[in-house]
Amino acid sequence: MDIAAYAQTAVDLVNARLGSDDDLRAYLAPRSWLTERVRAGDLAEIQEFRARLGEMADASAAGDGPAAVASLNELLVKHPIRPVISGHDESSWHLHVHDKTGSVVETVCAEACFGLAMLVAEHGPTRIGRCAATDCDNAFIDTSVNRSRRFCSTRCSTRMNVAALRRRKQAAKLAAGQTD
Template sequence: MDFAAYAQRAVDLVNTPIESADDVRTYLGHRTWVADLVRDDDVTVLQGFRAGLEEMADASAATDGAAVVATLNGLLAKHPIRPMISGHDESSWHLHIQDDSASASETICAETLFGLAMLVSEHGATRIGRCAATDCDNAFIDTSANRSRRFCSTRCSTRMNVAALRRRQQAAKEVR
């Protein structure tokens, strides 16, 4: 089980507008076994859930660990996780976060909450940030040793660094 991937799915959900069942399927990508379960009522559940994740991401970006934990605990209470051990033979036992009867929204909520709970437990409550790039407010996970990550992607980082370089070059030309 890849706990970091589950936490990343939470951040991906924060960064993905959910307006329709097709948006949920797009968010799920290649995970067709969950995408096949998506129903219209999952959209409403995930919209409310996503709002809670956004609140948590904003609290983390503001380094308010107590608010992160309170929001996460509230989401865990509202969306309980029902883990089950599964396997195909004696050597393949592994943990599933939801049972086979779970809806798409229950599965998404359980996976993301489990990943976030592990992230907070292992790295601290303020490891989710918001991109510092102009015109971007995507959330990201920062597991760097010194909590120095500022951008959601290499693209945003490069864009801002190139813009800063151009400003410095222009300022140097104006001084001459």
Template sequence: MVFSRDTEIGLVTAAALVNTLGAEEDRLSTLADLDAFVTHWEFTGALRRDDAELQGVRALRPVLRGLWAARDPDVVAAGVNALLTDARALPQLVRHDGWDWHWHATPHDAPLATRMAVEAAMALADVVRGGELDRLRVCAGEDCADLVVDLSRNRSRRYCDSGCGNRANVAAYRARKAAS
């Protein structure tokens, strides 16, 4: 899985929307066209079904095309951030301090605990959205309650980074030696 399903659908739908503005004809020129598009792509939520709504959707197409065609991540990020800001969304795509692109949903001057809580919540939201909650565990080491995030390909990580795995392996080795 390269993207989550909703991301894939969002990309396919954005492309389809931009593609309604064909080289030969505009396939989103009437309210009936808009209704057909909304129905086909299963958009939910309130619909005004008026000319202002149609013109707003049509105006979005060149913006999306520009973002789609841009090869510079700074340009795309700025465009994404502008769309989010215009919509009054809180998440922001940022890159700073040697970190590549990631989400921020709090102002940079928010209290550290708040920023940490929000970043953890956003990461957990992705785990939930990805259906990967089974990757969040408690260490299998005896007398250890540390949390483990299993990022292994085969989902086999059972121990924390505090040496519990080594201790379990040594104990198993000694038990085998004692039994022979």
């Protein structure tokens, strides 16, 4: 079991654009065994769960630990985790957060809730941020020592840093009386 991957699953779900069943299948594509089990109605349930995860992420990003924990606890009650031990041979025992009979919704929700619960328990409730880049509101996990992460990706960071550099150069030109 990769706990960090489960937490990242939750953040990826917050950031996912899920407008159709095809979008849901594309989101699940890396796990074909889940994609094959998508049923009518799964999209609506995942969208509702995604919205609630977004509320938890917003509380975390705002530094409101008690609200983030309360939101996560509500999700844990609504989407219980049913752990099972699984293995493919005698040396590969590992934990799954839901049994094989679980629906797509039950499995995805259990993974996300478990990952976030472990993240909060290990790093605190305010380790999910929202991207500071213009035109981006993606969520991200910040496990930096000083909680300094501001962007969801290198792309957003670079884009904002280049824009800031261009503004400084333009301001310096204007201050020097230069025009293009």
